[in-house]
Amino acid sequence: MSDFSTLFISFLLIHTLCDFYLQPKHWIEEKKEKKHRSPKLYLHSILHGVALLIPALALKIDWMNIAIIILIVTITHFAIDLWKVSTTKGDAFSRFAIDQILHVIVLITTVFYITDSIAITELLQHDQLPEAIMTTFAYLLILKPTSVAISCILSKYPISGGEKESVNGLVAGGELIGYLERILILTFTLVGSYAAIGFVLAAKSIFRFGELNKSNDRSMAEYVLIGSLVSVVITTLIGVFVTIGLNLDIS
Known part of the structure; x- marks a missing residue:
């Protein structure tokens, strides 16, 4: 099983690519306009989940955990992005920051779930x-x-x-x-x-x-x-x- 840092960085890399490089501007505009009725919102969320197949397979994660990862990331990404395009509270930067923090928390949680080489107690006892x-x-x-x-x-x-x-x-x-x-x-x-x-x-x-x-x-x-x-x-x-x-x- 891969260690926590390697898996997390790999997942974070996929998230960055999908959220900033593989999401055209017109997708973002359509999500803001149509919200839950936007096909691009569903496509973008599915892309995030499926793209994690690349690091998961490369790091030899078992298929059961891969299926769980794809399901969790797809559903949570859809929910978080839907909240972002639907809410009017706060300024644009605040919504962006909260959006990204929530996505990272989901990735951290999934990595903790599928790695058996690290535990929270080990993190608390880390020298650094x-x-x-x-x-x-x-x-x-x-x-x-x-x-x-x-x-x-x-x-x-x-x-x-x-x-x-x-x-x-x-x-x-x-x-x-x-x-x-x-x-x-x-x-x-x-x-x-x-x-x-x-x-x-x-x-x-x-x-x-x-x-x-x-x-x-x-x-x-x-x-x-x-x-x-x-x-x-x-x-x-x-x-x-x-x-x-x-x-x-x-x-």
């Missing part, structure tokens, strides 16, 4: 589990908690009048930029690629502060500069502490 938990915690920490911390710091430097309205629009749009920036900085810190961090900061400075300079508004520029530097400092410190905790070389 503490490192994985610490790294995951670091990424969670640099997102929403760091944004809240930056907002609290910036609240000490209020901007009044029309200037504040301009900054609000900039900060709202900059929240996603901040998330992406902190993810990149933390990742580069953990792998020791400090030159890449400098490139990220330089690129952001060119595009972000170049626009601010056009307004000739010094207070706005200082407001955004404070937020950016606080974001960088917090993320870098978290990255350094995690690196030390993981006993990695930070020299």
Whole structure:
């Protein structure tokens, strides 16, 4: 029997191919328009299940388990995609993220079911589990908690009048930029690629502060500069502490 990681990565590869490369745009539009009456929704779901035959046979999974895998993946993929095209709650990205997370959970569950070489207790006792938990915690920490911390710091430097309205629009749009920036900085810190961090900061400075300079508004520029530097400092410190905790070389 194949091990968990090999089987899961193989299934995830098939999912990626079927969901993003083998699904034409007009299929997606038809699913949104016709929902459960769309033939493409059924065809897409069946494709996901049948395509798993490739890794299942290559890894010598027995036919009983193959039949179970195809049935589970086909039915759950249909249900999840139907929910996605039918719901109007949340924005498009939230629905997309939930959709993909649910699909991955199904794949993980099926792999756990058919593999007998790994158990949950073995995962909990894995040597790299503490490192994985610490790294995951670091990424969670640099997102929403760091944004809240930056907002609290910036609240000490209020901007009044029309200037504040301009900054609000900039900060709202900059929240996603901040998330992406902190993810990149933390990742580069953990792998020791400090030159890449400098490139990220330089690129952001060119595009972000170049626009601010056009307004000739010094207070706005200082407001955004404070937020950016606080974001960088917090993320870098978290990255350094995690690196030390993981006993990695930070020299």
